[in-house]
Amino acid sequence: MKTKLVALMVCCLSCVALADTKAVKTVTVSGSAIMQAKPDAVRLTMQIQQSSEKVSDAKQKVDDQVAALTKALRKLGVKDDQLNNAPLRIQQDYQHDPERKLPQRYQVSRDIVVSLNDLSLYGTVLQQAADLGVTQMNQAEFLVSGSDELYQKALQQAFTHAKTKASLLAQANGLKLGSAQKINEQGYAPAPVMKMARAMADSAEVSFGQTDIRAEVSVEFEMNSH
CATH class of the missing domain: 3.30.70.2970 (Protein of unknown function (DUF541), domain 2)
Incomplete structure (x- = not known):
């Protein structure tokens, strides 16, 4: 009889715990940013x-x-x-x-x-x-020398971009944006820009152009009621 009573109490406590648990609302968005630099x-x-x-x-x-x-x-x-x-x-x-x-x-x-x-x-x-x-x-x-520093700046801007998008989505659903729960880095610093080298130099001005340093992130934000 005691065994059945203990089992019944555990079951009741589990039900209360489940009833008190609220589903956490989240939104997952991506953000990106590009920094341009001249090769040096x-x-x-x-x-x-x-x-x-x-x-x-x-x-x-x-x-x-x-x-x-x-x-x-x-x-x-x-x-x-x-x-x-x-x-x-x-x-x-x-x-x-x-x-x-x-x-x-x-x-x-x-x-x-x-x-x-x-x-x-x-x-x-x-x-x-x-x-x-x-x-x-x-x-x-x-x-590009200093590409690591430029990538870090792009990474910060990519997170800001993601947060702005998430805030708009939260407002559209009548919710308030909470803190970031998960952050996944998806971007990377640029590989070297490949160009064909001339076999002979000439009097024409050489243009080295620019390279893009791109950063991408995926962020999961919590959304709360006002």
Whole structure:
């Protein structure tokens, strides 16, 4: 009998607890913001390649060209920590003679990565690279220094945007906007802006344009009665 009475009391307490629990009204909105900035740095990736029957001969030619380019870049003010010319590749030149009628040849190539914090050197560096026999010039990566700080500002504006939207929705339903319950960051700082680098510099003015730093958030707000 006592067991049944205890079970009945627990059941009654559960019902009271459920009756006192009020459903929380919420609204979930998204917010976004964009900060624009001009690139102030660029990363150039170029390649010097030579082919020969002997790997040592091809490598020597590549090394000589890389040394000449490195010297020219240093004269322009490019420092050692802005220059990486270490990656070296050696492979058989299969395209040289598909039918193997000529002696086997080898391709030796070295990548040169140059980071410039002064965009005024952009055209000059390209000219030097072309003059000194760079085989391939990849797309230039234009960068924005201080992008983290700009992204943080965009993130704050994105939250403000979301809160404004949520407030309007709450008012439309005759409610008052409460505090944020959940915040999900959906945006990110920009990737480098990719542009084709010119093989030769010319007298035309170079325009680097602007890049967008976008932030996006999803926020769940509580809505209360007045």
